[in-house]
Amino acid sequence: MIEAAARERQIPLLRLGNEIQVAAIDKEWAGIQATVTTPADTYRDLRVPLLGLHQAENAALAVAAVDGLRSRGWDISDGALRDGLARTRWPGRLEVIDRHPIVLVDGAHNPAGLERSLAAVRTLARGRPLVIVFGAMKDKDLQSMLAQLRALDVPVTFSAIGWHRAAAPAHLAEVFGDGAETADSASGAISWARERAGANGIVLVCGSLYLVGEAIAVSRASKRAAVASRR
Missing domain, CATH: 3.90.190.20 (Mur ligase, C-terminal domain)
Incomplete structure (x- = not known):
């Protein structure tokens, strides 16, 4: 349904596991370390303090969203991206x-x-x-x-x-x-x-x-x- 709607409206669709790839290391109590590849770039050794290897997927989608904003003129540096991920807090999630x-x-x-x-x-x-x-x-x-x-x-x-x-x-x-x-x-x-x-x-x-x-x-x-x- 989402893919059909994107095609109909001619909106780019980036899918985790397809256009967006992520590989991660579970650092256990220190969170995760991830490498994310999007159509725009590859971002290595991203640090996310959230617990659970599954948080790498959420981080990858956030990185792809930043790429999308950049393509529309937003000025977001790699440093800001890395710092934002490293400072992430999610109350009530592990x-x-x-x-x-x-x-x-x-x-x-x-x-x-x-x-x-x-x-x-x-x-x-x-x-x-x-x-x-x-x-x-x-x-x-x-x-x-x-x-x-x-x-x-x-x-x-x-x-x-x-x-x-x-x-x-x-x-x-x-x-x-x-x-x-x-x-x-x-x-x-x-x-x-x-x-x-x-x-x-x-x-x-x-x-x-x-x-x-x-x-x-x-x-x-x-x-x-x-x-x-x-x-």
Whole structure:
């Protein structure tokens, strides 16, 4: 459909894997290093601090977009392009919000997004305990996402979310099967997960941007309380 519309309107169409090529190295906690080739140029050793090898594809599309702007007269230097990628932040996408243990939040809320996030976390968690906090809206593809969590074979707790469309933790646990825990708040779920993970472990909070928002709020409140207690 998109290709047909582009042809009809005589608009150039650049496709990842065709006109746009990317090769990347996963630097794990340091992000990725990518080489991107577009019809205009090849950009080597681009640094992106986002976690997960899949972010190389997003970086490649951003580079191609810059090429498109340049072709229309925008003055964007290679230095600005590299600096922009190196400074990229994406709150709620494999974002570290706490340490000891590391707490990651990721807003992937569909099977494809969750698959990529879990692949990245498996790499990051090699040799370390991993615990999942999951919550989702009840209109999502819960069966597929919960099947991915089962395949990880790690401790999982299902969290309530303060939103009317949220799936009940008890329902998620029932669909998931034996072995899951439930919590009536993000705070309770994260507290349980941190204890299970231990200081050297990793906690991943995922499944919903609403849950991610609550997890970030819990983390900020905890940090404010810690600062206040030291005064």
